[in-house]
Amino acid sequence: xxxxxxxxxxxxxxxxxxxxxxxxxxxxxxxxxxxxxxxxxxxxxxxxxxxxxxxxxxxxxxxxxxxxxxxxxxxxxxxxxxxxxxxxxxxxxxxxxxxxxxxxxxxxxxxxxxxxxxxxxxxxxxxxxxxxxxxxxxxxxxxxxxxxxxxxxxxxxxxxxxxxxxxxxxxxxxxxxxxxxxxxxxxxxxxxxxxxxxxxxxxxxxxxxxxxxxxxxxxxxxxxxxxxxxxxxxxxxxxxxxxxxxxxxxxxxxxxxxxxxxxxxxxxxxxxxxxxxxxxxxxxxxxxxxxxxxxxxxxxxxxxxxxxxxxxxxxxxxxxxxxxxxxxx
Numbered sequence: 001x002x003x004x005x006x007x008x009x010x011x012x013x014x015x016x017x018x019x020x021x022x023x024x025x026x027x028x029x030x031x032x033x034x035x036x037x038x039x040x041x042x043x044x045x046x047x048x049x050x051x052x053x054x055x056x057x058x059x060x061x062x063x064x065x066x067x068x069x070x071x072x073x074x075x076x077x078x079x080x081x082x083x084x085x086x087x088x089x090x091x092x093x094x095x096x097x098x099x100x101x102x103x104x105x106x107x108x109x110x111x112x113x114x115x116x117x118x119x120x121x122x123x124x125x126x127x128x129x130x131x132x133x134x135x136x137x138x139x140x141x142x143x144x145x146x147x148x149x150x151x152x153x154x155x156x157x158x159x160x161x162x163x164x165x166x167x168x169x170x171x172x173x174x175x176x177x178x179x180x181x182x183x184x185x186x187x188x189x190x191x192x193x194x195x196x197x198x199x200x201x202x203x204x205x206x207x208x209x210x211x212x213x214x215x216x217x218x219x220x221x222x223x224x225x226x227x228x229x230x231x232x233x234x235x236x237x238x239x240x241x242x243x244x245x246x247x248x249x250x251x252x253x254x255x256x257x258x259x260x261x262x263x264x265x266x267x268x269x270x271x272x273x274x275x276x277x278x279x280x281x282x283x284x285x286x287x288x289x290x291x292x293x294x295x296x297x298x299x300x301x302x303x304x305x306x307x308x309x310x311x312x313x314x315x316x317x318x319x320x321x322x323x324x325x326x327x328x329x
Contacts, residue, residue, distance in 0.1 A: 005081035010051075011090040022058050023076040023087075033092040034076055035197045041078040043301065043325035045197065050074045053085030092197060094133060100195060103128050107187045108162055110179060113252035116169045117215060118179055119153075122191065124161045130193075134226035135200065135219040135296075137324070138163070138193030140175070143182070148175050151298070151324065152194070153218035155225035166215040166252070198298065198324035200227065205320065206237040207293040211279045211307055213244045216299030216326055221258045223296070228260040240286070244268040244279035244303070280307035290316035301325040 007023055008014045009032075017026040024046055027034045037045040044063040050072045059078040076089070108121040124130050134155040139147040154164035169176040200223050210220045220241065227233050241259060245251060247269060255265045270277040276285055280303065287293070290311050297304050304323045312318060 005053075006084045007081070008084070008086045009090055010086075010088050013091050017081045019080070020058070021080065023055070023074075023079050023081070027076070033095040033197070034089055035092070036077055037196050037198065037324055039077050041075050043323070044075070044305070045323060045325070046076040047073050048076060049088040051086040051088055054082040055079040055085060056082050094199065094201070095197070098131060098133060098136075098194060100193060101128075101130065102190060102192045103130060105189050105191050107183055107185055107189065109185060110183060113166070114250065117252040118167050118169060120165045120167055120179060120183075121154075121157070122163050122165070122189070124163070126161065128161070130161075130163075132158075132194035133199035134222040135196075135198040135324070136194035137196045137198070137219070138165075138191045139195060140165070141190040141192070142175055142178060146174060147192070149195070151196075151198075151215075151219035151222070153221050155222045155229065166218045168215050196324065198296070198322060199223070200232070200296070201294070201322070203294050203320060205292050205294045207287075207290075208236045208239045209283060209293060209295050210239075210241045211244075211283065211295065211297040211299070211303070212241070213279065213299030213303050214326065216297075216324070217243060217253060219298050219324060220296065221253070224258050224260060224263065228258075233260050233262055239263040240283075241265045242268060242279040242282050244270060244282075244299070246271045278306070279303065280310055283307070284310060284314060287314065290314045294320040294322075296322045298324040299326055 003019050004016045006014055006016050015027060015030040015032050017023055024034055024036055035046050037043045041059050041063055055074050057078055058080040064073055103124060105122040105124050108123040111119045113119050137149050137151045139149050141147055150165040152163050153166045157164055167179060198219055212220050233239060259265050266282060268279050268282045276282050293316060297307050304325050308321055
């Protein structure tokens with residue numbers, strides 16, 4: 001086997017991939033920014049079309065369906081090269097000035113928002129120069145060095161050197177136990193970030209739609225705060241946020257605190273016995289076509305997969321669907 005093959009992107013950029021290296025790993029090392037989130041083949045964010053050449057699976061965990069494989073789709077976080085290849089992906093220039101770092105941080109506050117969701121605000125060291133795009137996530141190191149990923153839920157705290165996380169508590173969950181019973185204000189922790197490619201793009205579309213379930217509202221809250229701050233809401237004919245949960249009691253935030261005026265917020269409760277139970281179905285009830293629409297979806301992988309597949313049947317351009325799956329550890 002060759003020691004190195006090359007990847008050419010649809011924007012003409014090119015980089016080499018060494019034997020035993022995934023396309024995504026090689027891109028990161030060479031300063032090329034491709035779509036990604038989980039890094040292990042579970043979320044599908046890094047999926048792209050293989051236009052020419054041959055790849056093989058380095059990681060066997062695979063999100064790809066039979067249809068995806070028939071359409072020559074690959075996951076860059078799982079694929080190595082068997083030849084030079086061309087893929088239908090571009091370098092995300094938005095990330096060119098964003099640097100991922102490992103930093104110490106202190107717990108600034110811990111607040112219970114509902115029976116199973118807490119807010120944790122982290123204070124970064126002065127002068128740490130932690131820059132991120134609204135919607136990105138961090139990995140937080142636990143007391144024994146294990147890591148968990150959390151989206152940054154606040155953009156308004158950026159100038160104060162703080163970040164807010166929404167953390168869902170699970171029975172016997174490692175981080176749930178830590179934040180419920182051990183962690184205290186001013187405790188020292190470590191984080192790695194910013195990470196991920198879930199952020200607002202500069203697309204010229206009429207409609208902007210956000211979908212969220214559970215704590216998937218976190219990155220969308222950050223994006224909406226940044227849009228308000230940077231006066232970006234007027235760019236679109238309409239902006240809608242669809243939020244899905246089971247019961248009204250599950251809601252742990254006040255949407256009026258962060259949804260800018262002119263943006264419509266729609267609550268979908270799945271356990272009310274109504275015809276529309278899921279956020280993706282609520283979108284389809286409101287839109288006959290998703291042409292000229294950009295979608296940002298964050299939450300359960302089932303919701304994201306279902307939304308993606310259904311929306312493509314309603315004329316959504318697949319390149320205008322961005323997602324961040326919340327996956328179990």
